[in-house]
Amino acid sequence: MSLNVGLAYNLKTHCPWARGEVEDEAADYDDPQTIREIAEALESGGHRTIHLPYDAGLLDALERFRPNVVFNLAEGWGDRNRESIVPAILEFLAIPYTGSDPLTLGAALDKHLAKKLVSEAGIPTARSFKVALSDSLPPGLCGLEFPMFVKPNAEGSSKGIRYSSKVRNTEELEAMVRWVHETYRTPALVEEYLPGREYSIGLLGNAHRLRTLPIVAVRPGKDVPRVALGDDPASEFIYSYEPKSTNMEAPECPAVMPRNLAQRIEELALAVWDVFECRDVARVDFKLGRDGEPYFLEINPLPSLSREWSFLALEARAAGIDYSELILTILDEALIRCGLAADLDAGRWASWRAALRSSPRIAGSGN
Structure with a gap:
C-alpha cells in the first residue's frame, strides 16, 4: 500500500524564537540528516513523503497536500503545550497521524504532572x-x-x-x-536525588502487539569529567546536556543487569504506558534509588528517532530490527490503529514478529 505520508518536524536550524543565550535552546529538535533518514525509510516502504516543517506555512501545506497520514516528529514552540499543537491541528483537519494524542503529549511533557499521575497509579517516583x-x-x-x-x-x-x-x-x-x-x-x-544508575526502555505497538524493547543502561564514557560522576562513578553519572551534546555517554544495550530488575523495569514501563494511554511508540526512563529499586523519571511519547544517536534506534538494533523497519513499524501501527492497514506488507510484519520473539528483553502486554 503506497501512501502520501506527511513528515512533520522541527529543525534545529530553524528557531525564529531563539534568543541565542543558551547552548541547548534547540536540543529537542531534529537535524536535517535525521529528517532525511526518516524520509528515506518511509520511501523504502513504497510511500511518498511530503515535508511539513513546523513554521507559518504548516497549515497551508496541510490543506494543499492533504497527506493520507502524517508521521509526527514536531516538538512545536512554546512551553508545556508545544508538543500537542501539531496533533491538535491534525485532529481538527481529520488527518491521521503517528504517535500519541495531544492530551498524552501535554501531560507527559509537564514532568511534575506526569509524576503525580504515575504516583497515583502506584508507580514509584522520587x-x-x-x-x-x-x-x-x-x-x-x-x-x-x-x-x-x-x-x-x-x-x-x-x-x-x-x-x-x-x-x-x-x-x-x-x-x-x-x-x-x-x-x-x-x-x-x-x-x-536518586543516586543509582539510569535506564531507558522503548515501547512499540498497540493493544496485543505492544512490546518492550531491550533496555538501555545510561553509562559515562571514558572522557566524562569527575564532576558528572558524583561520589560513586559506577552509578552516579549525571546524564546532563554536557556529556549528551559531546557524545561522552556510552549507552549499553541490552543492559547487563539482573533479570528480576529487567522484569521490574518492563512491568513499570508497561504500567506507565497505560497511565498515559500512549500510542504506537514511547520511551520511559527510570533511575535506581538507594534501595536499588527503579523509580520513574519521565515518559517521552515523542522520542527522538535519530538513526545514530537515539535510544529507540539503539534498542531496535539490539532486538534485530533495522532502522527502516523501525520507522515503517511505527507508521504501520498508526495505520492499524486508524483502520487504514488492510493492505500492509505481510512480509515486513512477519519479520517484525520474528524479531520480537527472538529478543531477550521483550515482554508482552495484554491491554
Missing part, C-alpha cells in the same frame, strides 16, 4: 515539588531531603540539566532554581 516563575521555595521544602535535583519542568533532551543540577544545600537549590527560571523562562522541578 518526591518532588514545582517552583513556578513567580514563586519562591515552599516552606520546609515540602519535606524533601538533600541532595536534590533541579531541572526545567517541561523540557526534554536533557535541556536545562547541568552538572550543577545536583544540589546539596538551600543556597545551591535557590541558585539553581533561579538559573532555570531566568534561563528558560519556565517553572523548575525539584526532586529528591
Whole structure:
C-alpha cells in the first residue's frame, strides 16, 4: 500500500524564537540528516513523503497536500503545550497521524504532572515539588531531603540539566532554581536525588502487539569529567546536556543487569504506558534509588528517532530490527490503529514478529 505520508518536524536550524543565550535552546529538535533518514525509510516502504516543517506555512501545506497520514516528529514552540499543537491541528483537519494524542503529549511533557499521575497509579517516583516563575521555595521544602535535583519542568533532551543540577544545600537549590527560571523562562522541578544508575526502555505497538524493547543502561564514557560522576562513578553519572551534546555517554544495550530488575523495569514501563494511554511508540526512563529499586523519571511519547544517536534506534538494533523497519513499524501501527492497514506488507510484519520473539528483553502486554 503506497501512501502520501506527511513528515512533520522541527529543525534545529530553524528557531525564529531563539534568543541565542543558551547552548541547548534547540536540543529537542531534529537535524536535517535525521529528517532525511526518516524520509528515506518511509520511501523504502513504497510511500511518498511530503515535508511539513513546523513554521507559518504548516497549515497551508496541510490543506494543499492533504497527506493520507502524517508521521509526527514536531516538538512545536512554546512551553508545556508545544508538543500537542501539531496533533491538535491534525485532529481538527481529520488527518491521521503517528504517535500519541495531544492530551498524552501535554501531560507527559509537564514532568511534575506526569509524576503525580504515575504516583497515583502506584508507580514509584522520587518526591518532588514545582517552583513556578513567580514563586519562591515552599516552606520546609515540602519535606524533601538533600541532595536534590533541579531541572526545567517541561523540557526534554536533557535541556536545562547541568552538572550543577545536583544540589546539596538551600543556597545551591535557590541558585539553581533561579538559573532555570531566568534561563528558560519556565517553572523548575525539584526532586529528591536518586543516586543509582539510569535506564531507558522503548515501547512499540498497540493493544496485543505492544512490546518492550531491550533496555538501555545510561553509562559515562571514558572522557566524562569527575564532576558528572558524583561520589560513586559506577552509578552516579549525571546524564546532563554536557556529556549528551559531546557524545561522552556510552549507552549499553541490552543492559547487563539482573533479570528480576529487567522484569521490574518492563512491568513499570508497561504500567506507565497505560497511565498515559500512549500510542504506537514511547520511551520511559527510570533511575535506581538507594534501595536499588527503579523509580520513574519521565515518559517521552515523542522520542527522538535519530538513526545514530537515539535510544529507540539503539534498542531496535539490539532486538534485530533495522532502522527502516523501525520507522515503517511505527507508521504501520498508526495505520492499524486508524483502520487504514488492510493492505500492509505481510512480509515486513512477519519479520517484525520474528524479531520480537527472538529478543531477550521483550515482554508482552495484554491491554
